[in-house]
Amino acid sequence: MYDESSIVKLLGKKLDTWTLPAKNWARSEGEPVICPKCWKLKLGVYPTPVDVRLRHLETGTSYDFVFRGGVAVVHEQLLEWLRPYMRGFVLGRCLWEDGSPIPGYHSIYMRDALRTRAGQDAEYHVCEVCGQAGGSWGATPYALRVEIPVGDVFQDQIRVLWLSSSLARQFPWRRFSDQKPFSIPVRDEPLADDPLPARPVRD
Secondary structure, three states, rough: OOOOOEEEEEOOOOOOOOEOOOOOOOOOOOOOOOOOOOOOOOOOOOOOOOOEEEEEOOOOOEEEEEEEOEEEEEEEHHHHHHHHHOOOEEEEEEEEEEOOOEEEEEEEEEEEOOOOOOOOEEEEOOOOOOOOEEEEOOOOOOEEEOOOOOOOOOOOOOEEEEEHHHHHHHHOOOOOOOOEEEEEEOOOOOOOOOOOOOOOOOO
16 A cells, blocks of 8 residues: 655646647547546556547657547656556557657556545536546645555546655656646545545555
8 A cells, every 4th residue: 555645746837738639539549448528548448558649749748648538648768767667557659640650659548547636625526428536626635545556656537647755756857857746645534525435446
């Protein structure tokens, strides 16, 4: 079980730019693996690789989630650094709209998705199609210890990347300068006003 007091999000420094899938990609090629309602990967997809076609990827991106694409994209240099610390991950191809490969990039998702939480000011919802919970943070974001996957590298449900606090201290932030850290606490029990029940993850 995770035994540190916080987890750290890799927060891209880009302003008002998104890593976007090709138009209608999720509704055509992505349809078998992406929920058409909430845009998350469907449960049970692992370990199938998911190739993604993009219409925009900011120059210099080391890692980013694909907006409404179900996966993230990672540069091979960051992947090389992270690989010894990752468990249960799947790589796919990262392509432009015309099908040509994007040099140096892979699509990536992990078997288990971290669920970030908050108190009563959060806005939770459960997808009526795939049944996965999602929502937005309030003023008290946190993670529940029993829900954190084993290891030091995690993805949340939209494939944003998180690190254990000890790994974040080793992370070469200057080398991957498009990212900055954002930390949230890890709790042993849910906040009293958190409406979601605990959901243990697999070992």
